[in-house]
Amino acid sequence: MLWQQLANGATMGMIYALITLGLTMVYGVLRILHISHAGIFALGGYLAVLASRVSTNLAVVTAFAMLGCGVVGVLMQRWLYRPLLGESKVVSLIASIGMFTLMEDLFRLVAGPYVLPLPVRAPFGLDRFETSHMTGNQLVVLIASVVLLIAAWFIIHRTRLGLAWRATEQDFETASAFGVNIDRAVGLNFLLGSAVAGAAGALVGFYYNSVYPTMGSVPAYKAMAIAVLGGLGNVWGTVVASLILGLVETFLVISPAGLILPRDSIAFVALILVLLFRPHGLFGRR
Amino acid sequence: MGLYQVTIAITVGIFMMLAMGLNIITGYTGQVSLGHAAFFGIGAYTSALLSVKAGVPFWLALPMAAVVTGAVGAILGAISTRLHDDSLAITTIGINFVVVSVFQYSQFFGGALGVGGIEYPSVFGRALTKPEYLVVVIVCVSLGIWFDRRLVRSWLGLALRSVGQNPEAAESLGIPSARFKIAAFAIGTAYAGIAGSLYAHFMTFISARDFGFPTSISIISMAVFGGLGTLRGAILGSLALGLAPEIFRPLVNYRNLMYGALLLLMMRFQPSGLIGDGSLIWEWLRSVAARRRKTQCAPGGEA
Amino acid sequence: MRNPFRWLLIAFTGLVVCSLAVSVMGADPIKIGLHAPLTGFAAADGLSVRQSVELAVKQINDAGGINGRPIQLVIYDDRADAKEAVAVAAKLIEQDKVAAVVGGSYSAPMRAVAPIYQQAKLPMVAGFAVHPDITRAGDFVFRVGMLGPIEGAAAGEVAGKLLKAKTACQMTMDNDFGRALAEGFRARAAQLGIKIVWETLYPLGEMDFTPYLARLRQLNPDVVFTSGYYNEAAQFCKQAKEMGLKSQILGEEGFDSPKFIEIAGKAAEGVIIVTNLNRDDARPAARAFIDGYRKLYKMEPDMVGASNYDAFLVIADALRRAKSTDPKAIRDAIASTRNFDGATGIISGFNALGECTKPIQAQVVKDGQFRYYGEVSDPAIITPPDK
Numbered sequence: 019m020l021w022q023q024l025a026n027g028a029t030m031g032m033i034y035a036l037i038t039l040g041l042t043m044v045y046g047v048l049r050i051l052h053i054s055h056a057g058i059f060a061l062g063g064y065l066a067v068l069a070s071r072v073s074t075n076l077a078v079v080t081a082f083a084m085l086g087c088g089v090v091g092v093l094m095q096r097w098l099y100r101p102l103l104g105e106s107k108v109v110s111l112i113a114s115i116g117m118f119t120l121m122e123d124l125f126r127l128v129a130g131p132y133v134l135p136l137p138v139r140a141p142f143g144l145d146r147f148e149t150s151h152m153t154g155n156q157l158v159v160l161i162a163s164v165v166l167l168i169a170a171w172f173i174i175h176r177t178r179l180g181l182a183w184r185a186t187e188q189d190f191e192t193a194s195a196f197g198v199n200i201d202r203a204v205g206l207n208f209l210l211g212s213a214v215a216g217a218a219g220a221l222v223g224f225y226y227n228s229v230y231p232t233m234g235s236v237p238a239y240k241a242m243a244i245a246v247l248g249g250l251g252n253v254w255g256t257v258v259a260s261l262i263l264g265l266v267e268t269f270l271v272i273s274p275a276g277l278i279l280p281r282d283s284i285a286f287v288a289l290i291l292v293l294l295f296r297p298h299g300l301f302g303r304r
Numbered sequence: 305m306g307l308y309q310v311t312i313a314i315t316v317g318i319f320m321m322l323a324m325g326l327n328i329i330t331g332y333t334g335q336v337s338l339g340h341a342a343f344f345g346i347g348a349y350t351s352a353l354l355s356v357k358a359g360v361p362f363w364l365a366l367p368m369a370a371v372v373t374g375a376v377g378a379i380l381g382a383i384s385t386r387l388h389d390d391s392l393a394i395t396t397i398g399i400n401f402v403v404v405s406v407f408q409y410s411q412f413f414g415g416a417l418g419v420g421g422i423e424y425p426s427v428f429g430r431a432l433t434k435p436e437y438l439v440v441v442i443v444c445v446s447l448g449i450w451f452d453r454r455l456v457r458s459w460l461g462l463a464l465r466s467v468g469q470n471p472e473a474a475e476s477l478g479i480p481s482a483r484f485k486i487a488a489f490a491i492g493t494a495y496a497g498i499a500g501s502l503y504a505h506f507m508t509f510i511s512a513r514d515f516g517f518p519t520s521i522s523i524i525s526m527a528v529f530g531g532l533g534t535l536r537g538a539i540l541g542s543l544a545l546g547l548a549p550e551i552f553r554p555l556v557n558y559r560n561l562m563y564g565a566l567l568l569l570m571m572r573f574q575p576s577g578l579i580g581d582g583s584l585i586w587e588w589l590r591s592v593a594a595r596r597r598k599t600q601c602a603p604g605g606e607a
Numbered sequence: 608m609r610n611p612f613r614w615l616l617i618a619f620t621g622l623v624v625c626s627l628a629v630s631v632m633g634a635d636p637i638k639i640g641l642h643a644p645l646t647g648f649a650a651a652d653g654l655s656v657r658q659s660v661e662l663a664v665k666q667i668n669d670a671g672g673i674n675g676r677p678i679q680l681v682i683y684d685d686r687a688d689a690k691e692a693v694a695v696a697a698k699l700i701e702q703d704k705v706a707a708v709v710g711g712s713y714s715a716p717m718r719a720v721a722p723i724y725q726q727a728k729l730p731m732v733a734g735f736a737v738h739p740d741i742t743r744a745g746d747f748v749f750r751v752g753m754l755g756p757i758e759g760a761a762a763g764e765v766a767g768k769l770l771k772a773k774t775a776c777q778m779t780m781d782n783d784f785g786r787a788l789a790e791g792f793r794a795r796a797a798q799l800g801i802k803i804v805w806e807t808l809y810p811l812g813e814m815d816f817t818p819y820l821a822r823l824r825q826l827n828p829d830v831v832f833t834s835g836y837y838n839e840a841a842q843f844c845k846q847a848k849e850m851g852l853k854s855q856i857l858g859e860e861g862f863d864s865p866k867f868i869e870i871a872g873k874a875a876e877g878v879i880i881v882t883n884l885n886r887d888d889a890r891p892a893a894r895a896f897i898d899g900y901r902k903l904y905k906m907e908p909d910m911v912g913a914s915n916y917d918a919f920l921v922i923a924d925a926l927r928r929a930k931s932t933d934p935k936a937i938r939d940a941i942a943s944t945r946n947f948d949g950a951t952g953i954i955s956g957f958n959a960l961g962e963c964t965k966p967i968q969a970q971v972v973k974d975g976q977f978r979y980y981g982e983v984s985d986p987a988i989i990t991p992p993d994k
Contacts, residue, residue: 019821019822019824019825022817022821022850023817023818023821025817026815026817026818026821027818029817030815045390049390051390051393051394097572098568098572101572102571102572102575105575106532106575107336107389107390108330108336108524108528108532109528109532109571109575110571111336111393112524112525112528112529112567112571113567113568113571113572115521115525115567116525116564116565116566116567116568116569116570116571117564117568118564119560119563119564119567120561120564120565120568121564122560122564123558123560123561123564123646124561126560126646126650127557127558127561130654131650131651131653131654132651132654132866133651133837133838133841133866133869133870135869135870135872148851153817153846153849153850154849155849156817226814226842226845226870227841227845227870227871227872228814228838228841228842228870230651230838231650232648235648236812239394239397239401239517242394242397243394243397243398245394246390246391246394246395250390250391267818268815268817268818269818271809271818271819272807272818272819272821272822280405280408280409280781280810281809281810281813282401282810282812283401283402283405285398286397286398286399286401286402287398287402289394289395289398290383290395290398290399290402293386293387293391293395294383294386297386297387297388297391298391299391306697306701306702307697307700307701308694308697308698308701308702310697311693311694311697312694312697315690315693315694408781409781415783415786416781416782416783416786417738417739417740417783418715418718420718420740421740503690507689507690507693507719508719508722509689509715509718509719509722509740510689511689511715511718513688513689513715514688514689514690514715549691549694550694553683553684556645556682556684557645557646559646559684560646560647
């Protein structure tokens with residue numbers, strides 16, 4: 019049973035990591051609490067459902083979701099966040115909340131309030147892979163998330179774009195003086211972060227065979243807790259924090275402690291405890 | 305005034321208390337709190353349990369709820385002093401969740417069944433009618449406004465605002481910002497405690513879900529929509545967004561959409577809020593007032 | 608002489624037709640209010656409620672209305688939020704001046720408004736809200752749905768008598784309904800000698816049951832009694848199948864939705880639930896709902912819809928018998944309901960508290976549809992408390 023629980027926890031952790039990755043990338047560069055990131059996550063699920071009318075291949079619908087969400091993410095940054103850069107942080111936060119509320123209700127109005135299934139199959143029949151320690155679906159999610167996370171790591175640490183992001187994160191003006199096109203870097207940051215969120219939406223929709231308007235509600239705040247826990251802006255911190263949370267939740271819910279503390283609160287209790295001793299998160303700098 | 309109007313007015317009044325209190329914490333002192341509903345809940349449950357389990361009359365339960373909530377708020381404020389901006393915001397969400405979980409899962413707080421049978425306040429043995437309850441709410445809101453005005457003109461208010469504008473500068477001037485952050489939390493949450501008590505005795509039934517994260521979002525949206533950092537913003541914002549669900553009722557299916565769009569568009573095009581410093585409406589009102597002063601002075605050149 | 612006669616005949620017919628139309632349409636409509644969570648997190652249930660009650664209204668109006676008067680439904684969205692429900696109640700009582708109200712929203716908002724309707728002396732019938740204190744608000748409040756402990760006990764009965772289980776586990780959703788179900792199941796299981804080897808709570812909205820299922824798989828009980836709404840139910844069954852759980856899954860009315868079968872897919876086959884809607888029910892009242900819903904909305908009905916359909920029809924039936932729209936007369940007529948034939952079963956009557964007694968259905972999922980499995984009608988089990 020232990021191996022199964024580890025697989026369970028790791029899968030949840032990877033899902034959290036995918037959802038939170040985009041959020042922490044955006045925060046790293048722009049210092050905005052981008053709550054409507056959860057709306058983009060849900061959009062990914064819906065785009066996947068749309069694409070599933072044409073193809074039943076998980077990889078294809080995920081790619082479609084990533085593309086669509088990337089575009090929407092950039093548009094959101096251009097139209098909403100960029101003009102608000104000079105304002106107080108609370109303003110972009112409330113704007114983001116308004117956007118998220120709008121998106122959730124749009125999903126309901128367009129696609130209906132009911133849960134929609136996502137009838138796709140994984141490539142290579144991976145989802146039918148059965149062992150006694152892990153289900154096929156879990157294997158698919160784990161593989162897909164590892165692939166995406168490695169790709170994200172590569173872009174951030176091995177490309178000039180990633181270098182531009184890390185420079186912008188340190189200091190806007192200096193980076194600009196060094197010839198970094200800040201506007202383009204930020205736009206691409208949102209593009210990629212949103213694309214990853216879209217992938218998360220498609221994968222989660224597949225894993226639970228459920229896409230519904232409020233599927234972003236819990237990730238909206240949980241991802242923020244994880245992002246802070248891992249140290250805002252720190253990609254590796256996010257991955258580690260996500261895995262730890264996934265595992266802790268899994269083992270805690272079936273223990274006696276699980277009766278006192280509901281699952282969604284565990285992230286926040288952990289956050290409060292960690293912040294008491296390390297105000298910048300587990301791996302936060304400055 | 306019919307039952308319906310009175311009911312809406314009472315609800316808006318309660319939200320006004322909440323928005324005013326949050327404005328003190330987030331508007332004046334710059335401490336972003338996304339979990340204000342937790343204190344709303346603490347006030348409500350305190351008042352409810354005092355009433356139901358200890359038979360304390362409403363008139364006593366209300367101030368007691370304010371004190372208890374303010375005390376808890378001060379403790380949480382102490383925690384907040386260690387955190388910067390965004391970590392603080394997210395931690396306050398966490399506090400909201402943890403507090404609601406306690407209400408939801410602990411049998412002492414009624415658990416999933418909530419607390420019911422909360423006593424409707426009475427004077428000299430006669431239960432208050434709804435319009436009379438509205439008068440009580442109006443009195444509380446008025447006291448809240450009066451206190452806020454006095455606070456802003458006091459040394460404490462000045463200290464809070466300097467901490468809000470520029471914490472480092474405040475420190476270098478010798479103002480211990482930590483102490484004042486705690487004070488802001490204590491005062492702002494006391495407002496929420498009063499609001500909670502008013503809510504509990506009006507609804508006569510409360511449950512954990514009334515005080516969740518979505519409610520916190522409503523409260524801060526009201527303060528920011530009206531204009532963060534200003535009392536008039538908190539009042540107008542709660543009026544506008546408190547009445548919106550009822551005004552939009554004919555739109556049935558599109559209510560949430562309208563609400564989200566309203567917030568989004570206001571922030572995007574009028575970040576100072578409806579009537580905050582720097583907003584179109586406020587600037588217009590000020591220029592009108594300035595012009596009137598000038599025309600009053602102009603003839604004969606006497607002030 | 609032919610021409611004038613023809614015109615006279617046409618005029619006369621026209622007049623008769625007009626006066627008939629006027630007597631139904633122009634007749635003062637009877638206004639009935641409805642609370643439903645049309646937007647927000649409960650929007651899916653809100654839609655079921657609205658569609659079902661609108662179906663009932665249409666069926667009645669198409670048949671000529673009640674005592675010649677049509678019904679006008681006044682629906683307000685309360686977002687499943689207590690304070691909005693309070694505002695809605697004020698509006699229905701004072702501005703719309705409805706004759707009665709169908710409480711089609713969740714427990715918390717219904718619990719908040721029950722005392723308001725009692726004080727306004729306006730009858731309210733709750734469809735599927737389960738908070739026990741709702742009917743305790745007074746004699747103007749009634750409930751058509753099942754109480755948690757009773758449904759749980761019925762599940763225990765099914766486990767013991769029909770499934771012949773010796774061991775069981777409980778997966779309880781952590782809200783008032785779930786806990787009440789668990790309490791009922793536990794009590795009946797003890798009486799029947801079923802051993803509960805493990806029981807646990809899980810939070811509403813939970814999607815990942817794999818940690819629990821790993822444990823359940825290890826324990827391998829005969830039956831796992833699981834409570835949850837269709838989303839959680841679907842996830843639980845789907846993941847149970849993926850993980851190879853061998854135990855029989857026993858669910859409750861929260862499972863009762865076509866969405867459960869759609870999302871869970873093949874994993875739903877063989878799942879048994881206790882509920883109050885029998886898809887195979889041959890009674891005309893049940894067929895009117897099930898077939899009427901399928902025809903009008905081109906989708907399968909669910910328990911939420913059925914309960915509120917019946918709540919409305921109880922009011923309509925009372926209106927017919929009372930021959931008046933005076934709220935007190937309606938209330939008395941509801942209270943004296945006897946053997947009412949509803950979609951969810953035959954309601955033998957309402958007790959002093961306002962709770963109703965009716966048999967509980969057991970359904971099994973076969974070939975992607977809910978089918979009849981059994982029925983629990985032992986009065987010792989299905990009679991609700993009257994205080």
